Every structure is written in structure tokens, then in C-alpha cells.
Amino acid sequence: xxxxxxxxxxxxxxxxxxxxxxxxxxxxxxxxxxxxxxxxxx
Amino acid sequence: xxxxxxxxxxxxxxxxxxxxxxxxxxxxxxxxxxxxxxxxxxxxxxxxxxxxxxxxxxxxxxxxxxxxxxxxxxxxxxxxxxxxxxxxxxxxxxxxxxxxxxxxxxxxxxxxxxxxxxxxxxxxxxxxxxxxxxxxxxxxxxxxxxxxxxxxxxxxxxxxxxxxxxxxxxxxxxxxxxxxxxxxxxxxxxxxxxxxxxxxxxxxxxxxxxxxxxxxxxxxxxxxxxxxxxxxxxxxxxxxxxxxxxxxxxxxxxxxxxxxxxxxxxxxxxxxxxxxxxxxxxxxxxxxxxxxxxxxxxxxxxxxxxxxxxxxxxxxxxxxxxxxxxxxxxxxxxxxxxx
Numbered sequence: 001x002x003x004x005x006x007x008x009x010x011x012x013x014x015x016x017x018x019x020x021x022x023x024x025x026x027x028x029x030x031x032x033x034x035x036x037x038x039x040x041x042x
Numbered sequence: 043x044x045x046x047x048x049x050x051x052x053x054x055x056x057x058x059x060x061x062x063x064x065x066x067x068x069x070x071x072x073x074x075x076x077x078x079x080x081x082x083x084x085x086x087x088x089x090x091x092x093x094x095x096x097x098x099x100x101x102x103x104x105x106x107x108x109x110x111x112x113x114x115x116x117x118x119x120x121x122x123x124x125x126x127x128x129x130x131x132x133x134x135x136x137x138x139x140x141x142x143x144x145x146x147x148x149x150x151x152x153x154x155x156x157x158x159x160x161x162x163x164x165x166x167x168x169x170x171x172x173x174x175x176x177x178x179x180x181x182x183x184x185x186x187x188x189x190x191x192x193x194x195x196x197x198x199x200x201x202x203x204x205x206x207x208x209x210x211x212x213x214x215x216x217x218x219x220x221x222x223x224x225x226x227x228x229x230x231x232x233x234x235x236x237x238x239x240x241x242x243x244x245x246x247x248x249x250x251x252x253x254x255x256x257x258x259x260x261x262x263x264x265x266x267x268x269x270x271x272x273x274x275x276x277x278x279x280x281x282x283x284x285x286x287x288x289x290x291x292x293x294x295x296x297x298x299x300x301x302x303x304x305x306x307x308x309x310x311x312x313x314x315x316x317x318x319x320x321x322x323x324x325x326x327x328x329x330x331x332x333x334x335x336x337x338x339x340x341x342x343x344x345x346x347x348x349x350x351x352x353x354x355x356x357x358x359x360x361x362x363x364x365x366x367x368x369x370x371x372x373x374x375x376x377x378x379x380x381x
Contacts, residue, residue: 022098
């Protein structure tokens, strides 16, 4: 379950052909920052 | 027709919703409306090839944000009003043959997060006073679609059972100054009726269980509703719920194997989430908890709501809660729960 701590819930809202609303919920792991900054200010 | 009629003899509302008679009834797996829409396959309710959890407005709602005008004029004795509210379908997985007991903890956690999101949004509607997520599982409780799914009803008032529960909690609070569910969770934790212990929640057969293998899950701390439950506690709730559901199948499965009545046994149950009204009332006495009520008193033996339960409102149960808890505790401890 540790990976869940990093994942966040993603919600996507759409519309069905008859006008009703549909929502999709999924786990999404945010992208890692490309260039991590320094751990401590220098 | 979909309208609410007041029953002055019991001080409660009944929804008359005749359009639901035409809803899809036990379709073949190939025609399941809750499966994903696959290339070359039939169009289903869900226009996607794959999904994790999907939530959509019920095609056959008993409560609607745009309800039709009532078919008859109410009286002072029996008021009639439009059936305002919301009815949503929550599909737990795109796998037709899965159950909530075997989808794994991560998916159950996603479902708990989904419930929290929908309770918050539906509860923000000023026309709504109570939001109830629930699951009816298995033919033994009258399910018409086998694809794993639940529902969320958003009512314009507090329904009778939660209202009665809140009234009892208020009386306890007036007498003791404490929340009755906090007292129950504290008294049951670590006791003979505990089934699964989590860090933030405890699952147990209540001393007053109405169904032989009923399990309730209480938060240890006073939390009025699911959206207010911290994320780590929601994760703990998911872990405990997944273990309880897997434990049911393990326990009844072993019984089925022993009695050689069926090859594979999947537990039927009714599951409901009780919490505070969404209009801000009773937050000091409302305490988030789940109730899971399987109708089984054994393999091939069902607990029916008969004369005493239906006309007396007085439940009779066939298994001592302490014995049921001991059996379920052992099954839950042994069972492997997929991550």
C-alpha cells in the first residue's frame, strides 16, 4: 500500500449521449520533478 | 411516475417510482450494461474500453434533481411531493466477474475515496439532507445486475433508520454527554466481538446484531462523515473493509466445501455507510460507520425478514454475536487479501 501514499485520486467528468453525467475515478501518480532542487538552501 | 407520499401512521415518506419496473433485469453477461464498451461489442452504459471506478446518474432513478410533478394532489393527511434527490450508480471495476471482496485493497481504497468525493458534492446540494452510499450484492438480496457495483442515494430528508439512530444517539448524549458510537467503538475494540482491528477503525459483530453475521465498522475517533475522515484513516478503513469482505467469502466458502453444497460460494450482503446529515445537523452525535448485513445464517440457509421483523420491527437472530465474531475473526485473520 505504500505506493498509494504517493498516488492521488484523479477524477474525469464526461457526458453520456443522453445527457447524464459520468465520472471516472482512478489512481494517478504525479510525475517526478525533472530536476530536483537542492535539499537545503545554500 | 416518481413521487414521495407521506405515511402519517409511521411518520415517514415512501417513494412511488413506477418507471423502475422497466429497468434491466438479470441480463446475460454478454449484455451487461455495466461492462465497458468494447470494440465490436454492444454499447453499454460506460463508453470506455477500460476503467477503474465509474460513477454515473442512474438511468432509472427513484429520486431526481428534475422530478416530474406528482400524479395526484396531496392532502393534509397524506402530503405528496416531487421525488427530489439524486441516484448514482458506482461501478467498482471493469471486470464483470470480480467482486469487492477480491478486487484488492487499492481498488477498495479508491472506492472509499470515490464515496467521499460524491458525498461531499451531493451533500452540498441545498435540496439534499442525507447521502447514503450502499451496495446490494448477490441474488439472495435481490440484485438484478451481477456486475460489481453499488449505488449512492441523496435524499431530501434524513431516512427513517438513520433518523432513528440519530435520535437514539441524541438521547445517549443528553444522558451521558458522550457520543454513543464513540462509546461502542471503545467498548468493542479488543473484545470478544471484534473481527478486524485497524489503526483508525474497528470492525466487529455488534452485541445487538440483527443479522447472524452482521459486521459494523466504526471509526475509533469521533468523525461525523466520510469526507472529514483523514486520508490515512480512509486508507485504514479500506484495508479493514477489504479484509472483512474477503473473510466472509473464506468463512462461508469453507462451510460450503464442508457441506459440499456449492462449488464456489460468494457472500451476498447489504452494505451501507451511515454518517451525519449533510445540512450540518447532529454533527455532535452522528458518527461515521459502515453496516454490512449478509442474509446468510449458514450455507444454503437464509435469514428472511419475516413476521416479527416486518410487522414488529423486532429482529430475531440465530447465531450468538460472540460465536459469529469468533468464526469471522479466524477467517479474516487467515485470508489473503490482494494488495
